[in-house]
Amino acid sequence: MAFLIPYSVQLTVVFVFGCVLGSFYNVVISRLPARESIVWPGSRCPGCRHPIAFFDNIPLLSYLLLRGRCRHCQAVISARYPLVEFLAGLLAALLFHMHGMSLQFLMDFFFTSLLLIIAFIDLDTFLIPDILSLPGIVLGFGFSLFSIRIAWSDSLLGIFLGGGLFCLIAVGYRYLRHQEGLGVGDIKLLGMIGAFLGWPGVVFTIFVSSLTGSLVGFIAMWRSGKGMSTMVPFGPFLSLGAVCYLFFGEGFFRWYWGYFS
Template identity: 60%
Template structure:
C-alpha cells in the first residue's frame, strides 16, 4: 500500500515552527554578540533581573503570550523584539518554502535572510553592522553563485561591485557636501553582500525600496525628535527589507513594470 500524501499545510507549518525556534536563538545572537558575550552559555536569562529562563518560559511566541509579555520572576516587561524576531523568522522560513520548496535556492535564501535579520536588529540596537556578518555574507554569496540555480557568478560579482561602489560614491558625496559621515561603512559592505546574493537588478530594487521606506520613516522620526537632518537612523533594516522584498516579489514586480510599459 502506498503512503497517502501529506496535507498541503503540514510542511509550511513545520517550516514556520522551525523558523520560530531558530528565531529564538537569533534573539540570543542579536543581544549577546554586540556585547562580546558567548552565544552558547550561560542559558537564557532575563535582561532585567538576571534570572535564568526555564524551558517552558522560552517557547517561541507561546511563552510571551502566556506570560503576558513579562518576566515570571521580576514581572518586568519583555521587549516586543523577542516575539517579533521569532515571528519574522517563522514567516520568512515558511514563505521561502512556499516559493522554492526544499530546493538549493531555499537554503541559499534562508542563509541570506538569516544574515539580513541579524544585521537589521543589531543595527537597530547599536548603529553598527558587524563585518563578520556583512563580509562573511559577501563571501558566502559569491561562493554560492558558483552552484546556485538563481544567479550566475558574473551577476553575483557585478551586483557586489555595483552595490559596494554605488553606496561608496553616495557616502563620499554626502560627506563632501555635509562635512560629516552620512552612510557608514557597514551599509556599503551590506549592499555589496546583497548584490552578491541577488545581483545588480536586486541592488537597484533594494536601493529604491529602502530609500522610499527609509525616507518615509525618517521623516516621521525627525518630526518626533525635532532634530532635523542630524537625527540618527540606522539604514541597515531598510536595506534588509528591500532585499527580502526582491527575493519574494522583485522579479514579478519588474516583469509587471516592463509589461506595463510595453517593453
C-alpha cells in the same frame, strides 16, 4: 504506497522550525554587539539574570503565557523577542511555499536570516557587525554557483555595484555635508545583498530602501525636531528592500520592461 505528508502540515512544521531559529537569532542580536558568547550561558532574563527554564522559552507561546513579563522579577520582556521569532517563522514558511524543500530555499532562508539579525542589531546599536556582512559577501558569491536565480557573474557585479556605488554616495555626502551620512556597515551590507541577489537586486533594494527610509526619516525628523541631524539606522531599510526583491523583484522587473517596451 508512499505516505504523503499534507502540505499544510509541512508548512506548519517549517514555520515552527523558523520560530525556533528566531529564538536563537534573539540571542545573537543581544549578545553579538556586547561581544558575549552566543552559546554559553543559556538564555537568561536581561533584568534579574535568572536562567530561563525551557518551558518559559518556547517561541511565541511562552511570551503570551507569561504576558510579556519575567516569571521571577516581573520585568517587562521586550516585544522584539516574539517579533523576531514570528518574522523568522514567516520568512521560512513563505520561502518554503516559493521553493519547496530545496537548496534554493535553504540559501534564501540563510540570507534572510542574516538580514533579520543585521536589521535588529542596527536598530539597537546603529552598527552592522563585520562578522555578519563580510562572510555574507563570500557565502553569497559561493551560493551563486548553485543558485537557480542568478549566475556567478551577476553576483560578482552585484558586489561591486552595491559596495562601490554606496561608497561613492557616502564620500559625496561627506564632501557636501561635512558629516557622515551612510556608514561603512551599510556599504558592506549592500555588497552582501549584491552577492546574493545580483545587480538587479541591488537596484531594486536601493529604490525600496530609499523610498521607505526617506519616509521614516522625515517622520523621525518631524517628531524629534532635530532636522537633518536626526539619526536613523539604514540597515533595516536595506534589509527590507532585499527581502521585497526576493518575493516581488522579478515580477516588478518583468512588469517594468514590459510596460516600457
